[in-house]
Amino acid sequence: MASEKVTFVIVGGGIAGVTCAEQLASQFPSEGVYLLTASPLVKTITNFKQVSKTLEEFNVEEQPSSVLEEKYPNLKIVQSAVQLLQVKEHRLQTDNGQTFHYKKLCLCSGARPKLLTQDNPHVLGIRDTDSAQEFQKRLSKAKRIVVVGNGGIALELVYEVEGCEVIWVIKDKAIGNTFFDAGAAQFLIPSLEAEKKDRSLPCKRVRYTTEKTGVCFIAGQSGDFGELGSALGPDWHEGIELRGAEKSSSGVHIEYECEVEKIYTQQEFLRFDFNTEKSELGMWPVYVQLTNGKTYGCDFIVSATGVVPNTDPFLHGNNFELAADHGLIVDDHMQTSEQDVYAAGDVCTVGWKPSALWQQMRLWTQARQMGWYAARCMAAAVLEESIELDFCFELFSHITKFFNYKVVLLGKFNAQGLGQDHELLLRCTKGQEYVKVVLSGGRMVGAVLIGDTDLEETFENLILNEMDLSRYGEHLLDPNIDIEDYFD
Structure with a gap:
């Protein structure tokens, strides 16, 4: 049975795992980074665009694993499932007979329907x-x-x-x-x-x-x-x-x-x-x-009734702390309850107290952000450096498309957790746009934008700046007023 001592092992060929592996491979060019995936294809991000401070757009492509190995000479893709994980021994065995003795492990195995x-x-x-x-x-x-x-x-x-x-x-x-x-x-x-x-x-x-x-x-x-x-x-x-x-x-x-x-x-x-x-x-x-x-x-x-975090392959013989949704609980450095084992993407559930304007949803944007941040945390641990929680966890933000409309969600877009302590402002033009703003204590805390509104960056700034908007009242959504000019 082949056995190797390696610094980094990542499990999962989805967005969280690939993002984590790419980040580590580029930061540690002299270290071997091993990505384990059950499929011969991996998910990669293309056409990445930072729309605003927290909003990002990208395409997801399936590519042969050889594409990643050509890009990063120190990144090795192993096409095999995990057979056994022994966290106390820092040892992972695969179905194809390989054994890895790792320093840092990141589980990005996603979720199952x-x-x-x-x-x-x-x-x-x-x-x-x-x-x-x-x-x-x-x-x-x-x-x-x-x-x-x-x-x-x-x-x-x-x-x-x-x-x-x-x-x-x-x-x-x-x-x-x-x-x-x-x-x-x-x-x-x-x-x-x-x-x-x-x-x-x-x-x-x-x-x-x-x-x-x-x-x-x-x-x-x-x-x-x-x-x-x-x-x-x-x-x-x-x-x-x-x-x-x-x-x-x-x-x-x-x-x-x-x-x-x-x-x-x-x-x-x-x-x-x-x-x-x-x-x-x-x-x-x-x-x-x-x-x-x-x-x-x-x-x-x-x-199409949701997913369950795919944690089962890693639980036997280990002592991972699980959330109510069966996800691996991670702290604000993406570490699980087991030493030197990190997790990112759909398989994990955040265990820290999140920002007032952020919540976990198992979405593509969060898989990418978590994979990227987990890699930074693993790197900081190896280099014995300190690291603060990434800014992407300050404000929930997501861009997608439904029914051929562009959809942008910001902050507490559905007034999550606000109880009765909020008010809503609405603007709707049938067949063109739907704009909803959530206000609490006179400050914007969330928004839903459907259609080509071009309001996402302005609203993101208003939420992050915590500006008191009480005096503007319903004029905040007046289509005859250029809101961007209003708050320059």
């Missing part, structure tokens, strides 16, 4: 490239699908699918409640019914395929960490046609405030009694009974 059920071939979870391709293949033959969930993947999915009826099941009163309030949801709803036009330009980036890749996350086949591919990029649906079997789109029907009570195969469905006449429901491969009493037949079900 929370599937509705683990044993039904009609339930599909979408997380990695392979499962997205499996979804595309199934969708091409489908006339109706049921999408369960209300997060980012579900939002993108219901908008992008064409030529197929979509039944969207959400447990909330409004769509996208992870990101929006009910007002923003109402602003976006017409986009589901409108003719899709002015789509983003086709994705021009190179796509790589491999002969042996990770598991498609169909229920009943969700293997261990060795089979997990990295999470999809924010533009995962670009460049693949999400079209069903129908010539014309049948639209999206939303079932609010309900969940899936039971899933029936066609054979089971024919044996049971239902309130609805079976002839009305038609013949489908699978049926979904909802808690509101309704039953729908469909070709397959998409489970």
Whole structure:
């Protein structure tokens, strides 16, 4: 069995792991940096743009690991899953028989989908490239699908699918409640019914395929960490046609405030009694009974109900402190409760008291920031230098795109944790923009910007500067006033 003594080992080929490895490889050119990944492809960041002090935009690309090794001669990519981690001995063993004695280890193994059920071939979870391709293949033959969930993947999915009826099941009163309030949801709803036009330009980036890749996350086949591919990029649906079997789109029907009570195969469905006449429901491969009493037949079900931090491969024989969400708890230097073991991205949960204007959300931007900061903390520990918490954790900020609208979220954008101690200012132009500002004690503490508002940098400054805005009142969002001039 091969055994090596190394300074840095990073586990995970997603954004957090690759960012961490690149940072360490560039800072320590004479040290070997080892990146362990279960997939032959790694996620890399391209077209990075610092939009403002805290806002950043970038593309995520899948590339062969050789691309990284050519860029950093001291970075070695090992394509293997973790078999055993012994933190007391600072030893890590891989499935392919290698053993690493590390000085510093960073776990960036991401998260796995929370599937509705683990044993039904009609339930599909979408997380990695392979499962997205499996979804595309199934969708091409489908006339109706049921999408369960209300997060980012579900939002993108219901908008992008064409030529197929979509039944969207959400447990909330409004769509996208992870990101929006009910007002923003109402602003976006017409986009589901409108003719899709002015789509983003086709994705021009190179796509790589491999002969042996990770598991498609169909229920009943969700293997261990060795089979997990990295999470999809924010533009995962670009460049693949999400079209069903129908010539014309049948639209999206939303079932609010309900969940899936039971899933029936066609054979089971024919044996049971239902309130609805079976002839009305038609013949489908699978049926979904909802808690509101309704039953729908469909070709397959998409489970988009969130993720669980992928910590299981590292727990046996060790004493990691876990959060309620099963994430590895990290301190303000991204260290876990075990010595010399760090974590970043979806696998970890922050254990420090965060800034009043920041909260953890398992998003691409935070995976990059955490991976970068974890590398700096590991470097500081090796060099015996002190380091302060990075500025990116001062203010929550995120740029994304939903329903073909640019979306910017800042601070306590949904008044998280503010109770009744806040007021909202709104500006909405149907089909163009939705602007919401959260004020507390006369100061701006959060904002939601949908559309091309060009207000993100101004609002970021107002939040960070803690300026008292009481005297401006509703004029703060007056479209006839150039706010930038107002606060120069």
